[in-house]
Structure formats: C-alpha cells, structure tokens
Amino acid sequence: MSHQSSFKPLQPKVIAVVPAAGIGSRMKAECPKQYLPLADSCILAVTLDVLLSHPAIDEVFVALNADDQFFAQLPQAQHPKLHQVIGGAERVDSVIAALKQIDDAVSWALVHDAARPCLTHADIDKLLASREQYPQGAILAAPVRDTMKRARKDGCIDTTVPRDALWHALTPQFFPTATLLPALEQAVQAGVNVTDEASAMEWAGVAPGLVSGRADNIKVTHPDDLPLAALYLAHHRSIN
C-alpha cells in the first residue's frame, strides 16, 4: 500500500518590518504623518491592520521614534503578533534596528512603509508567491506611466529619459532576513544612500525581482497624498 507522504516542508516564517519612526516633515502637519487621521483610525493603524490580518504574516516589528507619544494609544499596540523597537535617524537605521531583533535565521523579512496604508492582501500574496521565482528576494513595483524628464539646474528640461524599463519601487520589499541585514549594514557602512532595501541588496550584487503591484499603493508623503489615500482605501473597501 503506497502511503502518500503527508509531510509538508515547513515554510520559513514571514516577519513584517514596519519603519514608522519618521517625523513626516514633508507633510507639514501638527503630528508625525503616520498618526494623521485616515479611514476610522490613523495611517499607521490602517497599515498595521493590513499586515496583522494577513494569515501568512507571522509577526510584525514596528520601529518607532524614541519620542513617540502616540503609539501606545493604538489598539494595535496590544496585538500578540506585534513587537515594538526603537528606530533610528534614517529609515534604513530603523529597518536595521528591527531586523536585529529577529531571532529566526531562516525567516523572510517583509519590509513595508508605515506611510503606505493602501496595501492590499492580494499584492502581499503576489509578493509572497514570488519567493519561488525570486529566491534572492523581490519588491512590489509599478511601471512608470508618464514620460520622464530629467531637469536642468535652471528648471528646464535637460532630456527625456526612456521609460520602457523604469519602475516605481514600492513596498513591501521581501528578502531573506539573513542576507538583508548584513547587506543593509555594509551598505550604510560604505556610505551608500540606502533609500530602500533593494538598493542595499543591489549594492551587495543581488538583482531583486520586480513584482508588479497596484499603483494605488501610494506613500503618503505630501499633504495632497492623504485625501488620495482615503479615496483609494474607500474604493478597496467598497469592492471587498
């Protein structure tokens, strides 16, 4: 009698890392932008709810500003899957601080900006599923739609940049924890301007995969982004 093996290889843990220690200076708001009102709560709470409610995400590490006065009041602060760490001076420092708290050497880190509350479970699923195609790691990204110009110092057009291979890097960005942390630390040590996890991996010689994601997964950066995020969220909720 043949016995179908019921053995299923254990999937490595997926640990979300949420850099949320910024001050949101470009928003010119009264409070750090991650605490600005959105939907029925605030930007950070909406972002955390998307990650905490995803069945394939095992833990969530949120990197907070050392002077954060707001997070403790959020219901998400009590979630059993959530861990708080103190972030650093730059986004990359906050991500490194969180990664250093992960004690699972075979886990994968899903790094997602607190300031991107319009992420969907469908896009998370796409990125998680890309692990087979891109064992080196991958990022959500959106192909550029507009004609791209490079500016001259006088504010006029210097040149048109071919856009056929240009993508907007979004988040989450998804890498093995064991390769991501040293890549980030060594890139910072080398003085590289690390604005996303992929740029450190590229510096380390890795070519991360590009996984096409929703263009409405915007980063709330400037004041006019907030009403847009609210519209996108309302749309997502109306169709789900």
Ligand SMILES: Nc1ccn([C@@H]2O[C@H](COP(=O)(O)OP(=O)(O)OP(=O)(O)O)[C@@H](O)[C@H]2O)c(=O)n1
């Ligand atoms: N030292 C920092 C700086 C930024 N971030 C986080 O990184 C994400 C993306 O950064 P950005 O949009 O630039 O946020 P801020 O740095 O807060 O914005 P600004 O540059 O306008 O001050 C945000 O969720 C932000 O909270 C962080 O964790 N630690």
Ligand SMILES: C[C@](O)(CO)[C@H](O)COP(=O)(O)O
């Ligand atoms: C990580 C990121 O959201 C990818 O586009 C972006 O690099 C963050 O840049 P910021 O200046 O820290 O907002």
